[in-house]
Structures are given as C-alpha cells and as structure tokens.
Amino acid sequence: MDEKLYLIDLDCYARAEENQKKRVKESHCFDFGLLPTKGLQKEFRSFVENRSRQCALATMIQERVLYQRFCRMVKDKHIRAERLQELEWEQWLLKIRSWILEHGQKLTMQGINVYGKEKTVPSSLITYVRKAYQFTEAKEERDEIEKDIWKLENLDIAYKKNPIKNVQTLNFTVIIQDDLREETKKAVYEHLHHEAIATIIKELTAIRRLSRYLKETYPQIHSAEELNRELLEEYLTYLVTEAEGVNNYRMDLTRLRGLLETIGKLYRYPHLEILFLASDLPRQVQPKLKSYSDSELIRFNAALAELDEQMERLMVIHQMLGTRISDTLTLQTDCLYRQDGHPMIQIRQMKTTTFVKPISAELELLIEKAIEYSKKRYGDTVYIFVDEKNSKRPMQYNTVQNKVMDLIQKKDLRDDHGELFGFGTHMFRHVYGIRLTELHLDDWTIAKLLGHTSVKNVKFYRKMSLQIIADETREIRAEMSRMIRANLAGWGKEYEQI
Known part of the structure; x- marks a missing residue:
C-alpha cells in the first residue's frame, strides 16, 4: 500500500x-x-x-x-x-x-x-x-441497530428521506441511561417505517432533553419503565420554568409522548400509554404570520445579483411560484407543459400532493433557462436545481441557506426595523398569498394556486392583507396629523377662536 x-x-x-x-x-x-x-x-x-x-x-x-x-x-x-x-x-x-x-x-x-x-x-x-x-x-x-450511531443507508428498511436535507445518521449517544437508550432505539426503528426522518429527529431531541433531566434530578432512574405520572408532572414544570432551547412545547411533548407510547407497547410497559393527559399539551397558538414589505423585497432582490446565476434564478422562481422552498428545490426538469397554448407547471409537493397551475410566459422562460443551465453543466438530471457534489440529488437546503445568509451579512441587508434579514423563505409564500387576496380571487382559487387541498388557511392570508392595509392607513393618518400640527404652530388663541 x-x-x-x-x-x-x-x-x-x-x-x-x-x-x-x-x-x-x-x-x-x-x-x-x-x-x-x-x-x-x-x-x-x-x-x-x-x-x-x-x-x-x-x-x-x-x-x-x-x-x-x-x-x-x-x-x-x-x-x-x-x-x-x-x-x-x-x-x-x-x-x-x-x-x-x-x-x-x-x-x-x-x-x-x-x-x-x-x-x-x-x-x-x-x-x-x-x-x-x-x-x-x-x-x-455488528448489526446497524445495535450501534449507538446508525448510518441510515445501512438499515434494512425503506425510510422516508428528505431529498433537500442530507441526513445520514441518527445519534443515540447523548441518551445517557443505557436502558433508555436501547428502548429508544427499538422505538425509533419502528417509527422509521412510517414517519418522516424530520419527525424522528424531533423525537430524539425530545428524549435527549428528558434524559439530561433524569441524570440531574433522578440519577437512579435508568429505564422508561421507571417513569410515572408524578415524575412527568415535575418534568412538565421544569420545561416551563427552567428548560432552555425549547421553541415549541406542544411539539416537543407530542414527540416525547409518541416515543414513550411506542416503548410502552414494545416492552409491555402499559402505564406509558396512559402517562400523558390531554391537558398536558398546551393549546396550539396560531403563530403570527409574517411577510416582506414592498421596500424589503426591493432591497433583498436588488442584492440577488451578487449570487451565482443559477442561485439567483432559484430565488426569483421561488418568489414567483409562491411555493415552499422544498417544492422549489425539487422541481423536476419535466415540470413545464402547455395547455391550450398557455404555459403550465406541475409541482410535486413534498408535504402533500402534486398540483398544477398556470404561470406567466416570463416565468416559463426563466425556468427553461434554469433547465438549460443544469443540462449544459450536469447533463440529463431529474431535478432542475441539483447538488453540485451529487447531481442525482436536488440542491440541498443548507447550500441555499449558507449562500443567502453570506450575502445578507456581506451586504448588511436589513429589514424595515433595522434588523438583519433572516433566511425567511416561507415569507415569500406569504407575500404571494397576500397578493392573491388583493386580486379579489375567491378562496378556492387562492387555495389551488397555493397548492392547498382545502380553503381553511386562506383566511390567514386575507387577515394579513387587511392588517397591512390597516398599518399603512395608520402611518398615513399619523403623517397627516404631524403635517397639521406643524402648520398650526404659532396660531395660538386665534386658532381656538376659529
């Protein structure tokens, strides 16, 4: 050698x-x-x-x-x-x-x-x-499932991959208790048959947090079998009052409950299946939907010219389609077709179903340019935007995030409140939805153009549109009041008589 x-x-x-x-x-x-x-x-x-x-x-x-x-x-x-x-x-x-x-x-x-x-x-x-x-x-x-770090490609099951996030391993080493670690591995193996890899990762995050709590507070506990209702209530209090890094308590507890219930079924710990009460999960709060203002869009899009041409096309196409970033990154080279002479696009959504919608001739031309670029550089590919290291895969989410955030920091791009822009790709979808409501389209048409299977979320876009109008009206009224006060300066008693 x-x-x-x-x-x-x-x-x-x-x-x-x-x-x-x-x-x-x-x-x-x-x-x-x-x-x-x-x-x-x-x-x-x-x-x-x-x-x-x-x-x-x-x-x-x-x-x-x-x-x-x-x-x-x-x-x-x-x-x-x-x-x-x-x-x-x-x-x-x-x-x-x-x-x-x-x-x-x-x-x-x-x-x-x-x-x-x-x-x-x-x-x-x-x-x-x-x-x-x-x-x-x-x-x-050793069998892969016996190890504390699983290499997913070595497992003997077809799990639900995320094509835009290259998850290669699952790490169980941070689960401190040996018995709890083995119980978790068996439950995760079962969940891999029907759950998305992103859900599995959230479950592991939840069980690791519980494991750290047990080590600090109940070091004598080594197995999920030893968990009880009293301990869980103390843990719930800890999450609310002391725990750090928990962005969504409801989601964290939902994942933990699902994992513990599976452990209970597999190991015949029946008390784990009734450990949680419905009242343990906090009510789901509808998050405040955000979008970009016109001035923010102008500043952001003006800076896109600094990116390489294919990345710039990606960001513009993403805005014009109003899709999720995962659906933009997984657009396939056969997505364009014509219907009665009008350009159409087929979008295969990762989260839900495939849908089609009409697009403008300008957007069709831009997508064709992106397809032509990939074909010239990588040959025939499934996806329009491909991973440079492996052209069989779509461009990875982290690649886009890193390049866009580098641009934001380099150009010091800031929003209307003076804060640096984040990687808010979903806010472009919100802008798209708001624009549709301003065209006075009916709810079903808006839902179809967004790729939704029902109209239940359209009301949030309408509410955002009304909020923007209210905010703009409030600003105009405040400006008018300032102008009036300035013009009245010095009138004094004469003004009062009038």
Missing part, C-alpha cells in the same frame, strides 16, 4: 475550480506513514478517500492539517492501536483533550452560525477525529 495519498489525486481536486487548485502544491499529501500501525493507516486511507468524494477541495486542505495534528498526538501519547475502535470514544477524547492542553491550545473555539451569531464548538481536532471514529464504527460487523 502506498503510504502517501496526494491531494491532486483526490476526487475533490478533479471537481474543484481552477482558483482552488492553485492553492495545492504537488507535494501536499496525507502521509499515512506517520501512523504507527498498518490497521490505522488502512482505516485513515479509507476515511480520507470517502471524505474526498463528499467534500470540497478547500475542506480537504484543512483536514490535511488536522490529520497531521492527530498523527502527532498518537505519537506523543504512544498509542499503538490497530483500529480506532480498539478504544472507546471517551478514551480517545481524554487523550486528545490531554494533548491539546499540554500544547497550550483551547478545547473549544468560537464558531459563527449561518445567521452570523457566535456559538461555542469543540476544537476542530476533536470534531475531525470524531468523524473518523464514526466512519470506522460503520464498518463494524
């Missing part, structure tokens, strides 16, 4: 732009001879080759430096393991942390999320080695 793997020979190098390739010297490589055993050398070669198929060249340049730091740590700590899995992850973590501190480096670093806010993240070395560890764990002979 060749001990060196050069960056110029990696898959990501062939895909990279010329300006990225210029950053790489011919001598830049992953030197596996720096590792002490043949087993580790083989594992890291497989890991690096796998990463090069998934990641950009810029990422691999950074990971080469992290790999070299890992090799120095292994040498300094006199580690002679043949496989990463010979040590538990906690053992690796202790050794890495110890080495980092010995070299005067920090265990954590400040990162920036897509909204420009700071967050604390582990050292990049810890994150890199964790990825390698998880990669080798997937190679083990």
